[in-house]
Amino acid sequence: MWYDGLAGKSWASLWSGYVVCGADCPGIRKIDVPCPACNAGPYDLSSETININGHELVVHPTFMGAEGRYEDYVYLEMLQHEWERPAVEFKGLMHFPDVDRPSARAALLLLFWSYFETRIERLHRSAMRRLPRRVLDDTLRRYNGIGPRLYELYKIFYGTNYFDDLRANGFVGIADLLKDIHQRRNAFSHGTPQAINDATVNALVANLKAEHEAWIVVYNNRVRS
Numbered sequence: 001m002w003y004d005g006l007a008g009k010s011w012a013s014l015w016s017g018y019v020v021c022g023a024d025c026p027g028i029r030k031i032d033v034p035c036p037a038c039n040a041g042p043y044d045l046s047s048e049t050i051n052i053n054g055h056e057l058v059v060h061p062t063f064m065g066a067e068g069r070y071e072d073y074v075y076l077e078m079l080q081h082e083w084e085r086p087a088v089e090f091k092g093l094m095h096f097p098d099v100d101r102p103s104a105r106a107a108l109l110l111l112f113w114s115y116f117e118t119r120i121e122r123l124h125r126s127a128m129r130r131l132p133r134r135v136l137d138d139t140l141r142r143y144n145g146i147g148p149r150l151y152e153l154y155k156i157f158y159g160t161n162y163f164d165d166l167r168a169n170g171f172v173g174i175a176d177l178l179k180d181i182h183q184r185r186n187a188f189s190h191g192t193p194q195a196i197n198d199a200t201v202n203a204l205v206a207n208l209k210a211e212h213e214a215w216i217v218v219y220n221n222r223v224r225s
């Protein structure tokens with residue numbers, strides 16, 4: 001799995017190495033390559049020496065992390081926590097056959113979906129940042145559910161839907177996985193908890209890093225001025 005290569009670092013390190021491009025560009029980039037959103041070149045990493053009251057101070061360049069909010073780290077660490085804790089079957093469901101029981105790790109998928117919803121809102125807000133704030137707030141309020149934000153609102157803003165946008169950028173497998181997770185999460189909420197089974201949770205964790213990177217690519221395409 002991808003996390004075997006983290007050498008003890010937490011899953012929050014999926015954000016490490018990424019920075020936000022700059023004041024005029026909300027693109028998510030690495031410091032040593034051009035920005036995929038605005039094509040600005042790699043950053044100058046040389047230090048500056050400044051003089052304060054006769055004392056020389058060397059100032060190294062610093063960059064803003066690419067996470068949307070501190071909670072992005074928390075979500076990833078919580079997902080890791082859910083994955084690494086012992087999976088204990090739900091006591092009240094022990095007598096159900098396997099196919100009628102949700103995964104003992106179903107909470108991981110629900111947690112992921114909450115995190116995913118925050119990133120879709122971030123994508124819309126960043127890509128549509130030229131709209132007056134009250135218009136954007138009102139539009140997001142009208143299209144409040146994640147379904148309308150992935151389909152109807154996405155179509156109004158960009159002429160496609162999020163899953164087809166993933167496919168257009170080469171992430172067919174991730175699009176199929178997310179669509180399946182969306183349907184299963186809805187089924188879970190509407191009386192079919194067993195829709196979130198072990199196979200789906202395992203597929204999500206196996207593809208978490210790929211999903212993260214796919215979102216960044218689509219985000220950068222959409223926030224391009």
Ligand SMILES: [Zn+2]
Pocket residue numbers: 021022025026027035036037038039040
């Ligand atoms: Zn940029």
